[in-house]
Amino acid sequence: MKRNIKITVEYDGTNYGGWQRQTNSPSIQEELEEGLYKLTGKTIIVQGAGRTDSGVHARGQVANFFTQSSIPPHRFSLALNAVLPRDIRVVESKEVSPDFHSRYCAKARHYRYSMFVGPSGLAIGRHYYYHIPVQLDIESMEKAVEFFKGTHDFKAFQAAGSIAKTTVRTIYHIKLTWQEPYLYLDIIGNGFLYNMVRIIAGTLIYVGKGKIPYQSVEDIIKTGDRTLAGPTAPAHGLCLEKVYYDDSFFESII
Secondary structure, three states, rough: OEEEEEEEEEHHHHHHOOOOOOOOOOOHHHHHHHHHHHHHHOOOOOEOOOEEEEOEEEEEEEEEEEOOOOOOOHHHHHHHOOOOOOOEEEEEEEEEEEOOOOOOOOOEEEEEEEEOOOOOOOOOOOOEEEEEOOOOHHHHHHHHOOOOOEEEHHHOOOOOOOOOOOOEEEEEEEEEEEOEEEEEEEEOOOOOOOOHOOOOOOOOHHHHOOOOOHHHHHHHHHHOOOOOOOOOHHHEEEEEEEEEHHHHHHHHOO
């Protein structure tokens, strides 16, 4: 009898072409599937909750797979960690109902974009923080953040190549946290378009640099014009923090 195993995965995306298996670079999905093959001798497909891009990290990626292996569900984490590269760790594994799907059952996802604001940059942490060498107008950025809350058509914050059927998404929570010299952008939403969080981050950085007035963000959302928004912020500052399968994400909104 096949069992459905849910795993929570942490990874450093620096050396990978993203979550999804591909032909031209290593991926997180590929490493997990190869690890499962080593453990079970079977080809097993691993479904992820979010297809993080090349260079993007995760602390709380969720995936699931079906197996007839005799390995106890809670032992898959230890078994996989013994065969996976050190920059990929399975922090938890457990059996779930057969109808659970890591992507389609998800109710919300939490992403964090991390920045270091200052002239020197970072030596330790350079792979996880986007370095901004000039000072930012944090107050204007905080005002701009408010326009993103709620349900909108986020067409202007979608990169070319997206195959999404609709560009309407809901952002339940978005917040900037300034802990000088570190700046964090946290976003919780029901789903995200291709590069959406990175384009929002890039737009807010342009607001902070005075290149986009904070009032213009509302018009950018309404027009859906990608050319009016800021650039796509680099991938290494982005991390998938958590995937929610219940309504507990509302606790972050209060």
